[in-house]
Amino acid sequence: MSYLVFKILHILFAVLFLGNIIVSVFWKLHSDKTGDPKIIAHTLRGIIKAGKMFTMPGVIGLLVFGFAGQGIGKIPISAPWILWSLVLYVISGAAFMIKVSPLQKKMAAVAEEGINGSFDSAKYRDYSLDWNVWGLAAIIAPLIALVLMVFKPM
Numbered sequence: 001m002s003y004l005v006f007k008i009l010h011i012l013f014a015v016l017f018l019g020n021i022i023v024s025v026f027w028k029l030h031s032d033k034t035g036d037p038k039i040i041a042h043t044l045r046g047i048i049k050a051g052k053m054f055t056m057p058g059v060i061g062l063l064v065f066g067f068a069g070q071g072i073g074k075i076p077i078s079a080p081w082i083l084w085s086l087v088l089y090v091i092s093g094a095a096f097m098i099k100v101s102p103l104q105k106k107m108a109a110v111a112e113e114g115i116n117g118s119f120d121s122a123k124y125r126d127y128s129l130d131w132n133v134w135g136l137a138a139i140i141a142p143l144i145a146l147v148l149m150v151f152k153p154m
Contacts, residue, residue: 006069013065014146017058020050021139032128035121037114044108051101059093081152085145092141099134103127 024047031043069075070082077083110124 013061041111
């Protein structure tokens with residue numbers, strides 16, 4: 001395959017990855033406004049499922065086609081825009097795996113319990129605030145990487 005084929009596949013997986021994590025924030029904030037644990041639980045189950053269906057394949061595709069394009073294009077991995085994009089990618093992944101994903105599961109569990117009438121809104125709010133902070137880190141890092149990939153500063 002040619003460099004341009006790998007590049008377009010890399011871009012498509014970037015769209016899949018970034019699109020899903022950004023839309024997940026929208027749906028979470030949208031459901032939180034209702035205060036209804038049934039809606040919140042449903043939304044969080046969807047976000048978790050979408051992460052498996054879209055975000056994780058996006059992660060894999062970004063790496064596979066990014067490195068393939070870098071190799072075929074003979075672009076040194078030490079090029080600042082590649083190196084710093086990889087660092088930001090790792091930061092995003094770490095924020096997601098260490099904080100965001102576990103918080104999603106905790107929020108979903110609190111909301112599920114709340115469906116039966118025992119919604120601990122204070123606990124949910126605490127988890128949600130942490131999710132917002134760590135989720136922001138998980139989104140901002142790859143957005144900066146996107147800018148680096150487009151502008152390719154040296």
